[in-house]
Amino acid sequence: xxxxxxxxxxALTQLRAATPLVQCLTNEVTTNLVASSLLAVGASPAMAxxxxxxxxxxxxxxxxxxxxxxxxxxxxxxxxxxxxxxxxARTPWVLDPVAVGVLSVRTRLAARLVAASPAVVRGNASExxxxxxxxxxxxxxxxxxxxxxxxxxxxxxARRHGTVVAVSGAVDLVTDGRHEVRLAVGxxxxxxxxxxxxxxxxxxxxxAAVTEPLVAAVAASTxxxxxxERAxxxxxxxxxxxxxxxxxxxxxxxDDLARRVLAAARVQTxxxxx
Amino acid sequence: xxxxxxxxxxALTQLRAATPLVQCLTNEVTTNLVASSLLAVGASPAMAxxxxxxxxxxxxxxxxxxxxxxxxxxxxxxxxxxxxxxxxARTPWVLDPVAVGVLSVRTRLAARLVAASPAVVRGNASExxxxxxxxxxxxxxxxxxxxxxxxxxxxxxARRHGTVVAVSGAVDLVTDGRHEVRLAVGxxxxxxxxxxxxxxxxxxxxxAAVTEPLVAAVAASTxxxxxxERAxxxxxxxxxxxxxxxxxxxxxxxDDLARRVLAAARVQTxxxxx
Amino acid sequence: xxxxxxxxxxALTQLRAATPLVQCLTNEVTTNLVASSLLAVGASPAMAxxxxxxxxxxxxxxxxxxxxxxxxxxxxxxxxxxxxxxxxARTPWVLDPVAVGVLSVRTRLAARLVAASPAVVRGNASExxxxxxxxxxxxxxxxxxxxxxxxxxxxxxARRHGTVVAVSGAVDLVTDGRHEVRLAVGxxxxxxxxxxxxxxxxxxxxxAAVTEPLVAAVAASTxxxxxxERAxxxxxxxxxxxxxxxxxxxxxxxDDLARRVLAAARVQTxxxxx
Numbered sequence: 001x002x003x004x005x006x007x008x009x010x011a012l013t014q015l016r017a018a019t020p021l022v023q024c025l026t027n028e029v030t031t032n033l034v035a036s037s038l039l040a041v042g043a044s045p046a047m048a049x050x051x052x053x054x055x056x057x058x059x060x061x062x063x064x065x066x067x068x069x070x071x072x073x074x075x076x077x078x079x080x081x082x083x084x085x086x087x088x089a090r091t092p093w094v095l096d097p098v099a100v101g102v103l104s105v106r107t108r109l110a111a112r113l114v115a116a117s118p119a120v121v122r123g124n125a126s127e128x129x130x131x132x133x134x135x136x137x138x139x140x141x142x143x144x145x146x147x148x149x150x151x152x153x154x155x156x157x158a159r160r161h162g163t164v165v166a167v168s169g170a171v172d173l174v175t176d177g178r179h180e181v182r183l184a185v186g187x188x189x190x191x192x193x194x195x196x197x198x199x200x201x202x203x204x205x206x207x208a209a210v211t212e213p214l215v216a217a218v219a220a221s222t223x224x225x226x227x228x229e230r231a232x233x234x235x236x237x238x239x240x241x242x243x244x245x246x247x248x249x250x251x252x253x254x255d256d257l258a259r260r261v262l263a264a265a266r267v268q269t270x271x272x273x274x
Numbered sequence: 275x276x277x278x279x280x281x282x283x284x285a286l287t288q289l290r291a292a293t294p295l296v297q298c299l300t301n302e303v304t305t306n307l308v309a310s311s312l313l314a315v316g317a318s319p320a321m322a323x324x325x326x327x328x329x330x331x332x333x334x335x336x337x338x339x340x341x342x343x344x345x346x347x348x349x350x351x352x353x354x355x356x357x358x359x360x361x362x363a364r365t366p367w368v369l370d371p372v373a374v375g376v377l378s379v380r381t382r383l384a385a386r387l388v389a390a391s392p393a394v395v396r397g398n399a400s401e402x403x404x405x406x407x408x409x410x411x412x413x414x415x416x417x418x419x420x421x422x423x424x425x426x427x428x429x430x431x432a433r434r435h436g437t438v439v440a441v442s443g444a445v446d447l448v449t450d451g452r453h454e455v456r457l458a459v460g461x462x463x464x465x466x467x468x469x470x471x472x473x474x475x476x477x478x479x480x481x482a483a484v485t486e487p488l489v490a491a492v493a494a495s496t497x498x499x500x501x502x503e504r505a506x507x508x509x510x511x512x513x514x515x516x517x518x519x520x521x522x523x524x525x526x527x528x529d530d531l532a533r534r535v536l537a538a539a540r541v542q543t544x545x546x547x548x
Numbered sequence: 549x550x551x552x553x554x555x556x557x558x559a560l561t562q563l564r565a566a567t568p569l570v571q572c573l574t575n576e577v578t579t580n581l582v583a584s585s586l587l588a589v590g591a592s593p594a595m596a597x598x599x600x601x602x603x604x605x606x607x608x609x610x611x612x613x614x615x616x617x618x619x620x621x622x623x624x625x626x627x628x629x630x631x632x633x634x635x636x637a638r639t640p641w642v643l644d645p646v647a648v649g650v651l652s653v654r655t656r657l658a659a660r661l662v663a664a665s666p667a668v669v670r671g672n673a674s675e676x677x678x679x680x681x682x683x684x685x686x687x688x689x690x691x692x693x694x695x696x697x698x699x700x701x702x703x704x705x706a707r708r709h710g711t712v713v714a715v716s717g718a719v720d721l722v723t724d725g726r727h728e729v730r731l732a733v734g735x736x737x738x739x740x741x742x743x744x745x746x747x748x749x750x751x752x753x754x755x756a757a758v759t760e761p762l763v764a765a766v767a768a769s770t771x772x773x774x775x776x777e778r779a780x781x782x783x784x785x786x787x788x789x790x791x792x793x794x795x796x797x798x799x800x801x802x803d804d805l806a807r808r809v810l811a812a813a814r815v816q817t818x819x820x821x822x
Contacts, residue, residue, distance in 0.1 A: 029305040029321045031577040035742040040786050045742070046647070047577045050619055053651040060650070071324055072348055074620055099320070102334070103327040192524070194309040194319070237521025238314050247785025250740070303579040303595045345598055346622055373594070376608070377601040466798070468583040468593070511795025512588050 004181070004265060008219035009258035011211035016042035020062025020209035024202060025049045025079050027069025027098060030195025033242070034065070037199035040249040041223070043206040054078040058085040062209030065202050066113060068106040069098035079109070083116050092119035092208040092216075095163075096201035101130025114157065119213040120164045121157060122201045125150035128167050132156045147173050155180070155270055164213040166204065166221060168197055174217045178270055181218055185225030185264040192238035193245065200224045203249075218261065226260040227252055278455070278539060282493035283532035285485035290316035294336025294483035298476060299323045299353050301343025301372060304469025307516070308339070311473035314523040315497070317480035328352040332359040336483030339476050340387060342380040343372035353383065357390050366393035366482040366490075369437075370475035375404025388431065393487040394438045395431060396475040399424035402441050406430045421447050429454070429544055438487040440478065440495060442471055448491045452544055455492055459499030459538040466512035467519065474498045477523075492535065500534040501526055552729070552813060556767035557806035559759035564590035568610025568757035572750060573597045573627050575617030575646060578743025581790070582613070585747035588797040589771070591754040602626040606633040610757030613750050614661060616654040617646035627657070631664050640667035640756040640764075643711075644749035649678025662705065667761040668712045669705060670749045673698035676715050680704045695721050703728070703818055712761040714752065714769060716745055722765045726818055729766055733773030733812040740786035741793065748772045751797075766809065774808040775800055 021044045026034055031047055038045040048057045051074060058064060064086045066079055086093045095118040097110040107130065114121060114131055121131065125147050129135070132153035147169035154165040158177035167173040172183040190196045200220055207216035224245075230252070231244035295318045300308055305321055312319040322331045325348060332338060338360045340353055360367045369392040371384040381404065388395060388405055395405065399421050403409070406427035421443035428439040432451035441447040446457040464470045474494055481490035498519075504526070505518035569592045574582055579595055586593040596605045599622060606612060612634045614627055634641045643666040645658040655678065662669060662679055669679065673695050677683070680701035695717035702713040706725035715721040720731040738744045748768055755764035772793075778800070779792035 028302055028576055029309055032306060032580060032742050035577055036740075036787060036790075039740045039742060047618060048647065048651055050651070050653050053653050056651055070321060072346070072620070099322065103322055103324070103330055105324050105327050192310075192313045194306050194313060235521075236518070237524040239310060239517040239520035239524075242310070243517055243787040243791055244784070246787035247783075250785040302576055303583055306580060344595060346620070373596065377596055377598070377604055379598050379601050466584075466587045468580050468587060509795075510792070511798040513584060513791040513794035516584075517791055 004218060005258040005261040007215045008261045009254035011207050011215055011219045012254040012257050014210040015206055018210055019044050021046055021060055022063050022065060022206050023057045023061040024065045025075055025082060026065055026067040027198050029069060030198040033195040033199050034202040036246050037249055038202050038206055040246050041203060041206060049074050051078040054082040055085045058082060058089055058091055061091055063205040064091055064093035065205040066093060067096040067098060067198055067201055068110060071106050094118055094120045094122060094201055094205040096122050097127045097131055100127045114161050117161050118163050119208050120166060120204050120217050122166045122204050124168050128165060129153045147171055164217050166217040172221045176214045180268050180270050182266045183221050183264045185222050185260060187228040187232045189232055189238055189241045190228045193242045222261045222264060223257055278492060279532040279535040281489045282535045283528035285481050285489055285493045286528040286531050288484040289480055292484055293318050295320055295334055296337050296339060296480050297331045297335040298339045299349055299356060300339055300341040301472050303343060304472040307469040307473050308476040310520050311523055312476050312480055314520050315477060315480060323348050325352040328356040329359040332356060332363055332365055335365055337479040338365055338367035339479040340367060341370040341372060341472055341475055342384060345380050368392055368394045368396055368475055368479040368482060370396050371401045371405055374401045388435050391435050392437050393482050394440060394478050394491050396440045396478050398442050402439060403427045421445055438491050440491040446495045450488045454542050454544050456540045457495050457538050459496050459534060461502040461506045463506060463512055463515045464502045467516045496535045496538060497531055552766060553806040553809040555763045556809045557802035559755050559763055559767045560802040560805050562758040563754055566758055567592050569594055569608055570611050570613060570754050571605045571609040572613045573623055573630060574613055574615040575746050577617060578746040581743040581747050582750040584794050585797055586750050586754055588794050589751060589754060597622050599626040602630040603633045606630060606637055606639055609639055611753040612639055612641035613753040614641060615644040615646060615746055615749055616658060619654050642666055642668045642670055642749055642753040644670050645675045645679055648675050662709050665709050666711050667756050668714060668752050668765050670714045670752050672716050676713060677701045695719055712765050714765040720769045724762045728816050728818050730814045731769050731812045733770050733808060735776040735780045737780055737786055737789045738776045741790045770809045770812060771805055
């Protein structure tokens with residue numbers, strides 16, 4: 001646990017020093033918050049999603065985010081070549097399977113993408129259940145399933161595809177298939193911020209540019225959670241909360257992050273019934 | 275009037291309890307504010323606008339918003355099938371004919387859509403005049419016509435297509451072709467918020483998921499107006515006003531809404547020259 | 549210098565009186581901030597980027613912004629016909645060549661567009677170097693080159709294409725090929741606001757609707773700079789800074805602008821080695 005807290009703090013320090021370029025093939029609804037969150041933590045966002053260009057940018061990117069929230073024509077055309085380019089360049093990439101399981105175009109796309117072994121999958125419980133082929137009560141971007149209901153699915157996806165899976169909820173769950181980390185951090189108003197989950201996906205990618213996937217998912221989830229807790233102090237509603245959230249992504253220090261990981265994280269070895 | 279105020283308050287209470295999913299085929303410029311406003315009032319926004327998916331989502335949506343502000347290739351391809359799916363599922367839908375009358379692609383599209391009888395049309399005076407086939411001084415998203423100049427057009431569109439028409443302006447006008455309601459509520463800075471009108475369109479859809487169209491239009495228009503009045507207190511400019519606007523969409527109570535409807539609304543029976 | 553300061557103040561006064569429509573073929577990531585910034589200074593933004601419509605809107609627009617940040621299918625199809633329509637209508641237009649030099653689709657597009665003589669080109673040092681065909685360390689939207697490193701390229705582009713070139717940086721540079729103006733104004737947090745450069749491009753277009761290109765570039769650059777300086781007072785991080793930035797775009801007076809131009813600007817006649 002201490003090791004995890006120190007690794008998260010070290011990753012934040014490195015992120016601010018390295019300012020990695022994070023390429024985003026992302027959701028049109030939330031691009032601005034994703035970009036602002038990346039700038040706030042010290043990364044450099046680039047949203048090139050044009051066929052021909054997206055593959056070019058991978059060459060200079062430190063990490064890639066693929067968010068399926070609004071899979072428009074250009075994104076549908078360039079996401080798979082871009083992921084292949086990232087794999088070829090050993091650039092870590094993060095899959096955010098927004099609303100997978102409810103809508104068919106992205107569900108088919110996500111099934112192909114997860115098989116290409118992203119460094120991290122970041123979703124809510126319903127989306128992670130869908131990636132594992134399990135039924136869900138999901139109706140889009142809502143998480144109608146609790147994180148615990150996605151625990152087995154998360155472990156299964158992690159093991160099958162050699163990826164880290166981060167499930168967002170009241171208590172977040174992060175697993176690499178061997179360990180599971182639960183993070184009791186955050187604030188209910190995060191669910192009222194358009195794109196808070198998408199921003200978290202972007203931050204996982206930024207951290208993945210400078211550290212290993214499990215630490216990246218824990219550091220990013222905890223950073224968003226602690227920024228949310230701080231933002232709630234003095235916010236008058238969800239919009240002033242969203243402004244303060246990004247401010248605190250910028251001002252939260254590595255030491256603050258380490259302390260919050262230490263207090264919030266519970267790590268277990270995964271026990272899977274044979 | 276008391277009945278209208280009580281119905282608006284009851285609708286807000288139901289909206290927060292039911293958290294209806296509001297599907298949005300909407301404007302790329304303002305998706306984030308539309309989504310944030312929907313979350314603030316208790317609805318659940320979903321922006322799926324991909325051919326194949328948009329029709330699927332109608333099945334789980336409580337209401338549909340069609341905003342023509344940026345009719346890109348995917349929206350042009352899927353808006354009519356989605357509206358047909360909504361009609362088939364008896365899902366109420368709202369048409370926001372942004373810049374209709376000035377630009378030809380969306381003007382033709384809007385003419386076909388309004389003939390499919392949306393529950394509510396929400397526009398400014400120039401747009402509503404254009405929907406009725408009347409000349410306008412409009413030059414896009416601006417309302418260069420006063421609300422009164424659109425009164426006859428609004429009644430005509432409402433009667434011809436069996437829809438409620440809500441005309442936004444300094445004083446809002448809502449009509450179902452038999453009654454006309456004028457709402458003296460709001461603040462001039464609402465015209466400086468990018469997407470305030472689009473957010474109103476989304477909120478009309480959210481209310482239409484839980485109440486009848488006339489009440490939905492009155493409740494949403496008054497809620498945005500009173501939130502704007504409250505936001506103006508202490509705002510330093512249009513951007514801090516926009517943040518406070520969304521905060522107040524979240525914190526304004528059903529009782530506050532009822533009181534403001536009672537004070538702001540004037541209802542008349544429509545007198546139409548034969 | 550006094551003349552330049554007075555011209556900038558006069559332009560801001562005219563802009564607020566004339567409320568020109570500024571048509572934007574722009575970046576999907578930053579449309580909202582561009583639109584909000586235009587509304588804040590008194591202009592009227594319109595984001596129509598649909599083939600068929602974009603050319604129509606030029607007829608009623610006071611100026612046109614072409615920002616290549618996210619050149620999607622509709623933008624790729626309509627940008628050149630729209631620029632041709634603007635040239636035919638003598639509507640001033642501004643080119644913002646986002647990430648040109650790094651990504652090939654937009655680099656080819658920008659090369660054709662700059663040859664059509666925009667009133668103003670607004671970019672960072674890396675982008676302006678790329679427009680002049682010079683190598684750069686750029687990696688997208690970052691300016692990895694200092695403004696001084698783009699001075700010769702800016703003069704060259706200005707002379708070759710009969711345009712004004714505005715290079716954004718810690719000290720901004722504006723040149724028409726004969727004069728060069730350096731503007732020591734702004735705040736480092738402007739680099740943490742998603743779309744601050746794009747908003748500046750939009751504001752240059754708004755000013756170009758009411759004054760000559762050199763004054764437009766100086767007035768817009770200084771207005772963003774002084775609004776940033778004021779926003780930094782009391783901001784808790786980059787997001788509250790962004791909110792205050794737009795507030796100050798709205799509240800900064802022509803006299804304040806004139807005073808800041810007078811203090812910040814240094815004008816020289818361009819000396820070019822033969």
